[in-house]
Amino acid sequence: MKNKLERYAYNKNSNYIIQEGKSLFDKTKGNWKKLFNNNNPIFLELGCGNGEYTLSNSSVHQNCNFIGIDIKGSRLWKGAKYLEKNNVKNALFLRIQIENILDYFEVNEVEEIIVSFPDPRPKKRDVKKRLTNLRFLDSYHEIIINGGKLMLKTDDKDLFNYSIDQIKDSKFKKLKYTDDLYSSPDFEYVKGVKTKYEKKFLNQGKTIKFCECLK
Numbered sequence: 377m378k379n380k381l382e383r384y385a386y387n388k389n390s391n392y393i394i395q396e397g398k399s400l401f402d403k404t405k406g407n408w409k410k411l412f413n414n415n416n417p418i419f420l421e422l423g424c425g426n427g428e429y430t431l432s433n434s435s436v437h438q439n440c441n442f443i444g445i446d447i448k449g450s451r452l453w454k455g456a457k458y459l460e461k462n463n464v465k466n467a468l469f470l471r472i473q474i475e476n477i478l479d480y481f482e483v484n485e486v487e488e489i490i491v492s493f494p495d496p497r498p499k500k501r502d503v504k505k506r507l508t509n510l511r512f513l514d515s516y517h518e519i520i521i522n523g524g525k526l527m528l529k530t531d532d533k534d535l536f537n538y539s540i541d542q543i544k545d546s547k548f549k550k551l552k553y554t555d556d557l558y559s560s561p562d563f564e565y566v567k568g569v570k571t572k573y574e575k576k577f578l579n580q581g582k583t584i585k586f587c588e589c590l591k
């Protein structure tokens with residue numbers, strides 16, 4: 377297993393990771409379709425880690441563009457290696473703090489967002505850092521197109537209940553949810569890909585909670 381420094385060195389030269397220090401870094405906002413060289417819709421995976429959702433969906437849905445976002449370069453490295461090896465044209469990784477997402481995406485630029493097993497941040501002092509805090513939801517609402525979808529997958533009951541309450545207070549509408557995704561007859565389209573954390577939680581016997589809502 378490569379160490380962090382080797383991974384960072386790889387990321388620096390990878391065409392699949394947009395991060396600080398690269399020429400494209402501050403030029404993405406409003407320009408994603410130009411960057412992908414097509415007019416296809418854009419799907420985001422927030423807190424993507426190794427990016428399993430982005431990797432799998434970009435292979436299945438060739439007529440869509442996928443962007444995995446995370447701050448941890450050593451995790452993005454794994455996904456970027458896969459994209460390079462498979463010469464993927466419709467997926468990229470963006471290494472940023474999600475707090476700053478509005479600096480990288482234009483209003484109505486994104487078709488769909490999935491927040492994938494975000495850190496639960498149970499401490500009261502960390503409430504504002506939860507990726508489903510109203511402040512985050514407002515920024516997602518800005519960049520999603522009208523009729524576009526926001527989804528959340530988590531194993532954490534408290535974070536899930538908190539997120540449902542925040543979504544109800546947000547501008548999103550048509551909220552649907554289940555606290556046991558794999559016992560639900562609905563939401564088949566999010567059952568196919570299991571991320572690293574999802575597999576870990578399922579192995580621990582936890583149930584997966586899922587919700588989706590529309591702009």
Ligand SMILES: C[S@@+](CC[C@H](N)C(=O)[O-])C[C@H]1O[C@@H](n2cnc3c(N)ncnc32)[C@H](O)[C@@H]1O
Binds near residue numbers: 426573574
């Ligand atoms: C529990 S891991 C889940 C990773 C992956 N989605 C999975 O299911 O395997 C949460 C990820 O969110 C990222 N993350 C948490 N807060 C973030 C933030 N504010 N900005 C960018 N990334 C963040 C972490 O770096 C971490 O990789």
